[in-house]
Amino acid sequence: MSARDLPVLNLRGVDHTARPTWKLKETVEFYRDKLGLPLVHVISARGWGPATHPDFLHFFFDSGNGSTIAFFYYLGSEQPETLEGRVSRPPVPDDHVFDATHTAWLVANEEELKAWKFRLESQGLQVSLETRHEVIESIYVRDPNGYFVEFTHKLRPLGKTDAVDAALTLQAAIETEADAAEKGQRVTSIDEIWARKAQLLSRSDAKQGCVRIFVPRVEEFSTLVQLATSRPDCRVVPGEEHDMIEADAEIEFNRKELRLKPAVWYGLFTGGITGHIKRFDRDYVTISPAY
Numbered sequence: 001m002s003a004r005d006l007p008v009l010n011l012r013g014v015d016h017t018a019r020p021t022w023k024l025k026e027t028v029e030f031y032r033d034k035l036g037l038p039l040v041h042v043i044s045a046r047g048w049g050p051a052t053h054p055d056f057l058h059f060f061f062d063s064g065n066g067s068t069i070a071f072f073y074y075l076g077s078e079q080p081e082t083l084e085g086r087v088s089r090p091p092v093p094d095d096h097v098f099d100a101t102h103t104a105w106l107v108a109n110e111e112e113l114k115a116w117k118f119r120l121e122s123q124g125l126q127v128s129l130e131t132r133h134e135v136i137e138s139i140y141v142r143d144p145n146g147y148f149v150e151f152t153h154k155l156r157p158l159g160k161t162d163a164v165d166a167a168l169t170l171q172a173a174i175e176t177e178a179d180a181a182e183k184g185q186r187v188t189s190i191d192e193i194w195a196r197k198a199q200l201l202s203r204s205d206a207k208q209g210c211v212r213i214f215v216p217r218v219e220e221f222s223t224l225v226q227l228a229t230s231r232p233d234c235r236v237v238p239g240e241e242h243d244m245i246e247a248d249a250e251i252e253f254n255r256k257e258l259r260l261k262p263a264v265w266y267g268l269f270t271g272g273i274t275g276h277i278k279r280f281d282r283d284y285v286t287i288s289p290a291y
Helices: 024-034 110-122 160-182 190-201 219-230
Strands: 016-020 039-045 056-064 067-074 103-106 131-133 136-142 148-154 211-216 235-237 242-247 251-254 276-280 284-288
Touching: 024 039, 024 056, 024 067, 056 103, 110 136, 110 148, 160 190, 160 211, 190 211, 211 219, 211 284, 219 235, 219 242
Parallel strands: 016 067, 103 148
Antiparallel strands: 039 056, 056 067, 131 136, 136 148, 211 242, 235 242, 251 284, 276 284
């Protein structure tokens, strides 16, 4: 049976997320008392069948709109060495693999996000600066286990352009990785994926030997198109979902001139780019034509 023959099913949102904890009292105090999430359910059981499965507590806190965050506390088990000292680390992603697994809760607006920051800091917790990730703005704190907890508010709704751009990005990534695998290699630079995406968006009669930057027609990257429109060394070709910036010679952009936060700046060429990125640091990027 092919996927197209299967019935269309829809999810109804997140019921719960779950993590193991080795700090029972501290975890309850953090989520129930410091965050103010009601404790709504606990499962206590003598294992779950296999002899290797320890007895445990599985407890749930209400996280809004019918969702919960849950923890497993395995009786008699020892915390892995990899978790030692994580709770004292600053709320920044210093271990990208571990910190990629986290919980993010939605708040109503910027004012509510600042109110959460005030509540957390008032209880002695270390909270990150507000971080803008294209369509959301977030703060982060670590729980007693060292897990990231994120509070975020949406800056704009997602639309058709986001979906079209997302499909192109993943297509480019899959194709680039397949090409590399055939050569026994791995893709380690996002520049390769950006270049493949530009190929997918380029017209067959596109001019060669120039810089081309494809910019999704969304708010967070609009200043790049506005600046390019005003510059004599750039041409802007409007498109349905992506505008194209074209230049015949090397061009440079400044983050502060574009009024971009670093988290958005480092994704500046997510729409695709043709050219050689000679420099890309926190404040400047320089692109030269690829011949």
